[in-house]
Amino acid sequence: MSSTALTVGWVELRDAALGATRRGWSVVPGTFLGTDRRWHGRDDATGLCPVSDTWRDAPVTDPAHAQEIWSQQPYGVLLVCGRGVDVLELPHRVFGLLPAPEVPQLPVAATATPPRRWLLFTTTGSGALSSELAQARVRLHTAGAWVALPPTGVEFLSPQRWLEPPQRSSTQRLRTADEVQHGLLTLLLRSGLSKGADDDTD
Numbered sequence: 001m002s003s004t005a006l007t008v009g010w011v012e013l014r015d016a017a018l019g020a021t022r023r024g025w026s027v028v029p030g031t032f033l034g035t036d037r038r039w040h041g042r043d044d045a046t047g048l049c050p051v052s053d054t055w056r057d058a059p060v061t062d063p064a065h066a067q068e069i070w071s072q073q074p075y076g077v078l079l080v081c082g083r084g085v086d087v088l089e090l091p092h093r094v095f096g097l098l099p100a101p102e103v104p105q106l107p108v109a110a111t112a113t114p115p116r117r118w119l120l121f122t123t124t125g126s127g128a129l130s131s132e133l134a135q136a137r138v139r140l141h142t143a144g145a146w147v148a149l150p151p152t153g154v155e156f157l158s159p160q161r162w163l164e165p166p167q168r169s170s171t172q173r174l175r176t177a178d179e180v181q182h183g184l185l186t187l188l189l190r191s192g193l194s195k196g197a198d199d200d201t202d
Contacts (some may be wrong), residue, residue: 006090012151014070016077021066026059026083030076033153048154076152081141088120088178089139103170107166109150112158125177
C-alpha cells in the first residue's frame with residue numbers, strides 16, 4: 001500500500017465531491033492524511049486545508065471537473081461557504097435542543113473530533129451571526145470560509161460523517177441561515193441557554 005493511501009476510501013471521497021457539485025454546491029480539493037500519518041496534497045501541509053492558496057477564486061462547480069480532480073488524488077472535499085450555502089456550527093449543548101419545530105430539517109454533519117460539533121447546512125443569508133448565538137458558541141461559516149464535507153478525514157481514522165445527509169439532487173430546498181438562526185435563538189431563550197460555556201465534552 002502506498003504511503004499516501006488515504007485512511008478514508010478514495011471512491012467515497014470522489015462520490016462526495018460529485019454529489020456536492022450535482023447539488024450545486026461549490027467545493028475545492030483539500031489535503032489528505034496518508035497511512036504514514038502525514039498530510040499530503042501540498043508541500044507545507046500540516047493539517048486539513050485547501051490544496052491551492054487561490055481556492056476562493058476557482059471553486060469546483062461542475063461534476064465533470066470534480067470527477068477529473070478527485071480521480072487524481074484522494075483529496076479531502078471542502079465546501080466553499082458563502083456561494084449559495086452557509087454552515088451553522090453548533091456545540092453539543094445547543095444541538096441537544098434539536099429536533100424542534102422552530103428549526104426546519106436540514107442536512108447535518110458531525111465533526112470528527114471532540115469536543116463534538118454539528119454542522120447545519122443552510123442557504124447563504126445576510127452574512128451576520130446574532131450576538132446571542134455567538135455567546136452560545138454558535139459559529140457561522142459564510143463567505144471566505146470552508147468546511148470539510150463527509151467523509152473527509154480531519155485526523156487519523158476520523159472522518160466527518162452525515163447525521164442527516166442532503167438529498168442527492170439539487171431539489172432539496174435549504175432554509176436561509178437567517179431563518180434557522182431565528183429558530184435557534186427562540187429555542188435558546190426558551191431553554192435558558194442564553195450564554196455559552198467552554199467547549200463541550202463529547
